[in-house]
Amino acid sequence: MTNNRAVVYKGAGHVEVQDTPYPELVLRDGPGVPKSNVDRKCEHGVILKVITTNICGSDQHMVRGRTTAPEGLVLGHEITGEVIEVGRDVEFIKKGDVVSVPFNIACGRCVMCQTQKTHICTNVNPERPGAAYGYVDMGGWVGGQSEYVMVPYADFQLLVFPDRDLALEKIMDLTMLTDIFPTGFHGAYTAGVKMGSTVYIAGAGPVGLAAAHSAQLLGASAVIVGDLNAERLQQARVSDVKQST
Amino acid sequence: MDAVGFEASGHGESGEQPAAVLNAIMDVTQAGGGLGIPGLYVTDDPGGVDEDAKTGSLKVRFGLGWAKAHTFATGQTPAMQYNRNLMKSILSGKAQIAKAVNAQLITLDEAPKGYEDFDKGAAKKFVIDPHGMVNS
Numbered sequence: 202m203t204n205n206r207a208v209v210y211k212g213a214g215h216v217e218v219q220d221t222p223y224p225e226l227v228l229r230d231g232p233g234v235p236k237s238n239v240d241r242k243c244e245h246g247v248i249l250k251v252i253t254t255n256i257c258g259s260d261q262h263m264v265r266g267r268t269t270a271p272e273g274l275v276l277g278h279e280i281t282g283e284v285i286e287v288g289r290d291v292e293f294i295k296k297g298d299v300v301s302v303p304f305n306i307a308c309g310r311c312v313m314c315q316t317q318k319t320h321i322c323t324n325v326n327p328e329r330p331g332a333a334y335g336y337v338d339m340g341g342w343v344g345g346q347s348e349y350v351m352v353p354y355a356d357f358q359l360l361v362f363p364d365r366d367l368a369l370e371k372i373m374d375l376t377m378l379t380d381i382f383p384t385g386f387h388g389a390y391t392a393g394v395k396m397g398s399t400v401y402i403a404g405a406g407p408v409g410l411a412a413a414h415s416a417q418l419l420g421a422s423a424v425i426v427g428d429l430n431a432e433r434l435q436q437a438r439v440s441d442v443k444q445s446t
Numbered sequence: 447m448d449a450v451g452f453e454a455s456g457h458g459e460s461g462e463q464p465a466a467v468l469n470a471i472m473d474v475t476q477a478g479g480g481l482g483i484p485g486l487y488v489t490d491d492p493g494g495v496d497e498d499a500k501t502g503s504l505k506v507r508f509g510l511g512w513a514k515a516h517t518f519a520t521g522q523t524p525a526m527q528y529n530r531n532l533m534k535s536i537l538s539g540k541a542q543i544a545k546a547v548n549a550q551l552i553t554l555d556e557a558p559k560g561y562e563d564f565d566k567g568a569a570k571k572f573v574i575d576p577h578g579m580v581n582s
Contacts, residue, residue, distance in 0.1 A: 203479050206576070208557045216558050225546075234564040252579050256572040258451075259486050264561055267453060267493045277574075280523035301533070303525035320522035331522055346557060348576045358527050367537065372580055373544040373551070374536045376526030376573055382543045383528040384484045385454065388447045392482030401474050403467045404449030407571040408484055412447050414546035429455060440546045 207347030210274045213266025213302030224248050224343065224351035226288045232273035237327045244289040246353040249282030252299065252369075253376040254346045258406055270337035277346030278304040278334040279379040281372065290360055291355050299368045300359040303353050304380040306332040306342055309357030325353075334340075359364060379410070385411025389419055396420035405433035410440050447471065451485030454506070462495050465504040472507065477514040484523065547571040551580055 203220040211217050226248070228241040254277050257303015258393040260297050263270040280302040284294055291370060294300070306326075307319035313330065320421045321330035326340035343350065353385065354356065362368035368375060389412050393402055405428035416424045426437040448467045455468070471481050487502060494500035511518065535541035536566035550570040551558050560572035573580075 206554060206572075208561075216561050218555055218557060251576050254574045254576065256564055256574065258558065258564075259566055262451070262478050262486060262488070263492070263563070265453070265565065267491055268488060269490050269492065301529060303529060305522055305525055306526070307580065317484070317527055318524055319526045320524040332521075346554070346574055346576075348554070358526070360526075360533060362533070363537075369580070371536060373549045373573060374542065375533065376541045377547065377549070377571075378525075378529045378533055378536070380523070380525060381527040381547065382532050382541075382572065384523040385449075386528050386532060387523035388449065388482035388484035388519075390482070391499045393478065393480035393493045393517070394448050394482075400447065401471065402449055403471055403570070405486065406449060409447075409449030411480070411543060412449050412484065414541065414543060418541060429457070430567045430569070432567060433569045442563065 205347055205349050207344065208277060210263060210272060210276055212272050214264065216264055220433035221223045221347060224349050226351060228254070228342065231341065231343065232271040233337065235327045238341050243350065243351060243353040245287045245291060245355060246351050247284045247291060247294055247355040247359070248286035249300070249302070249350050249352055250281065250285045251280060251282045251345055251348060251350055253281045253372055253380065255279035255376055255379070256300055256346070258378060259336070259407055268337045274335060274337070275344040275347060276335045278336055279376070279381065280334065280345035280350060280352070281376045281379060282350070287355065294355045294359055294361070297365070298359070299365050300360045301362070301375060301378040302345070303358055303360070304333050304351060306340065307358060309354055315321065381407055381411050382415070384408055386415035388412045389415040394421050395420045395421045399423045401425045401427070403427050405430065405437040410437060411439070413437065447482040452487045452491065452502070464499050465497065465506045468504070468506050468511070472511045472514065472516060475516060480517045480519065481511070481515070482519050495509070523574040549573050551575050553578070
């Protein structure tokens with residue numbers, strides 16, 4: 202069944218939108234799926250109708266041919282969507298919920314997940330700790346730059362937006378919760394940014410700008426952004442979102 | 447903070463220098479400071495600038511960071527530690543992340559063009575709307 206369309210990696214410098222299989226509550230064999238993940242049952246998962254899915258700078262590393270990503274990989278790990286089907290073992294997530302999908306796939310059951318280290322879950326990728334959708338070495342889970350996608354461990358993972366209409370109204374902001382906003386915030390938080398800090402950020406791409414905004418939210422007194430790209434540096438000036446607005 | 451990763455270029459020099467940003471942030475950060483590294487580094491890079499870079503071994507001046515007692519924060523972000531509170535900041539209007547990153551809505555069919563433009567250095571964050579559900 203091909204009732205789905207997705208962005209597919211076709212080799213260095215080349216992506217295409219192709220017909221792809223409609224997702225099932227199981228991980229089928231495909232590009233980059235480790236043997237022991239093939240036919241893994243996901244009755245704890247849901248099928249999402251994708252509302253928004255963002256292109257990430259980390260996708261570009263693959264598309265430039267700078268990783269060992271296999272051809273045919275469906276890309277996309279920044280996924281926001283509406284639940285349209287729930288698996289047998291899902292207790293709390295409901296059809297119609299509008300949800301943000303954390304890009305780190307995590308089981309919620311291992312020691313790492315139980316201590317909030319969902320980025321290094323030990324149960325979702327036989328090859329190394331941690332997994333993600335549509336990413337090289339990340340367990341072979343099918344990416345979400347598509348019309349429909351399967352999300353495992355739905356009760357544990359999904360962030361349900363409290364109000365559907367408000368969520369759709371703010372979707373351009375909320376879509377950033379899957380990866381880029383937490384990633385920028387994590388960069389600032391783990392660097393120790395606090396009230397009064399002076400912060401330097403190398404890189405004025407989206408993650409750098411998300412980090413700059415996060416540093417401001419954390420109370421930095423000065424945020425300095427550097428880049429070799431004049432257009433991005435100009436965007437950093439434009440993006441200087443003061444919290445007093 | 448390093449928001450560039452392993453495909454970094456050096457300042458004023460031509461070509462890729464994968465350790466350039468890590469070395470630069472150690473250089474500019476005060477002693478005792480923290481280095482947040484959301485920029486991505488890999489264990490296998492077929493396009494690495496030399497044999498070492500192909501396996502993620504970079505010329506990092508670690509002694510400088512050690513001398514300045516820097517802390518290094520690496521790895522994927524555990525998104526679930528932050529997403530709920532950041533959602534509340536968005537819904538309250540405190541955080542304006544779409545504006546901060548210059549979000550640009552595109553269709554699924556426009557995704558290959560989005561990749562191309564982003565690769566060329568477009569100052570935008572591309573958001574794909576596969577079903578045309580978003581009013582912008």
